[in-house]
Amino acid sequence: MTPRILKETLAEWSQEVRVPADLADRALRRRSRLRLTRFAGAVSCAAVVAAVALLVPLVVIPLFTEEPISQVGGPPVVVPVEPYRQTTPAEDVLADTENSPPKTMIAAGRVAVSAYYTGRSRTVAGRKVLDRTWYLLDQATESYEKTEWGWTEVAPGLRWAAVLEKDLPARRIGIFDMETRTVRAWVPVDHPVGGVAWSPDGTRLLATAYDESPDLDMTSVDERRCPARVAATPEDPQEPPFQMISTSRTGFYVVDVATATAGDFHAVDPCWTDNSNVRRDFTWSSDGTLIRERSLSQWPDAFLDLEGRPHDAPDGYVARESKAGVSPDGTLRAGPDGMPTQVTQLSTGEIVGRQQVLQLLAWADDRRLVALGCAGTCGNEFHNGLVLVNVDGEGMVQLSAYRKNSLEAEAWEPVLTLR
Structure with a gap:
């Protein structure tokens, strides 16, 4: 209601x-x-x-009430969540080019800025930590509302959000109703979590667990080292170098949203991939059948099955692909970051268009993308904002005000979600 x-x-x-x-x-x-x-x-x-x-x-x-709603002849249901189905948005393009951070809703085609955050460093027990302030979309007013959450993630369809309380990692996950603006249910976990991600169909959550804050400054973490993945060879018998790892990540849960229950905890070796970030959240594969961890070196991304066992990359996986990935109709692929970007024909690999933008972030439809573009002639790549661009690079439309310096902690960071 x-x-x-x-x-x-x-x-x-x-x-x-x-x-x-x-x-x-x-x-x-x-x-x-x-x-x-x-x-x-x-x-x-x-x-x-x-x-x-x-x-x-x-x-x-x-x-x-936050008590489970009984379903006759079936299991208890807490959240009436349904698999995501794409619908045609009432308004194709909504922009806010006057305010930074934005005050009114930003959207293009099938995607919207569902939330954004700003960051500020604070000291906790002598250690520096990034403190995020989250702003969540209110579709009724088409504006962004400041929240008290430490982490938010909006589900496809913009009906539900997953929230974590301010001090991360948190001992419970909230299922937030975007219409009533209340938490519908809490999901307790034995291992505290610092980040959550919705499955592509919007029915499950992938929660990444940490022993301590995943947003500690690099200077405030305890240095731990893992053996490098490059093994010694007869030609180079020297002991391989060590890579630094600075993360307290311990594993993950897969949460069933409808019953508001977390499944079994799956421990994952923090030395599993080449990645020295403190925050190392797991994400879903594009079809929601596998779990993915991005690598920051020359190695391809790593994949796990839902039980936490290593798994081969799925069919069609391309290393270093952009966030946008494949077009909704499955015919085009967005290229990697870096100006100019490019789009290729999936079947032939032929380049069908180049765009004067920094990153391709999401497909608005089969022929337009939401991208990160820079102001003017791009004299400063960090003076950037959201734009809508055609595959052929023409018809660029500014969606947000350009941030003066996206490297500053206080600069707002958008989160794009299917609507």
Whole structure:
């Protein structure tokens, strides 16, 4: 039930309440006890008001309860989540080029800026940590609302969000209702988590667990080292160098959102891939059947099955592909970061267009992409913002104001989600 429908329903119920016409006469029938009757009349009127006020909540309470909703003949259901299905947006392009960070909704085609965050460094127990302030889209007002969450991730369709409380890692995951702006359910976990990601169909969550904050500054972490993945050879018998690893990541959970339950915890060796980032969240493969960890070296990304076992890369995987990936119709592939970017024909590998942008972030439709573009002639690549560009590189439309310096911690970072 949406807030508007709820408001209309409450109004209808209030009109149905009837107060006896002679109630005041009953309370005041003895004029000789004026003082007492005034008191009694006040109490009676207060009782009437209280009765009216109580009548509606007796019916409304179940709408707000966080207790599981029973399903006849089936398992308990906490969240009425449904697999994501693409719909045609009412408005194709929404932009805010006047405000940085944005105040009003930004969207293009099938994607929208569902949330964004700004960062600021703070010191906790003598250690520096990045503290994010999250702003979450409110579709009713087409604006962004400041939150108190430490992490947010919006599901495809913009109906639900997963939230974590401020001090990461957190011991529970909240399922946030984007319409009522309330947490519908909490999912407790034994191993605290620092990041969450929705599956492509919007029915599951991948929660990455950490022993300590995943946002510690590199100067504030304990240095641990892992053996390099390059083994010694007869030609080079020297002991291979060591790579530095600075992460407290311990493993992951796969959460079923409909029942608000976390599955088994799966431990993962932090030395599994070449990556020295402190925050090393797992993500989903494009079809939601595998778990992926991006590598920061020349090695391809690594994959796990949902039980945490190493798995070969899925068919069609391309190392160093852009965030946008393959077009909705499956015919084109967005190229890697770096100006100019390019789009190729999936079947032939032929370049079908080049774009004067820094990164291709998401497909708005089969022939347009949301990208990271830079101001003017791109004299400074960090003076950048969101743009909409055609595959052929023409018809560029500015979607957001250009950030003065995207490297600054306070600069806003957008999160794009299918709508």
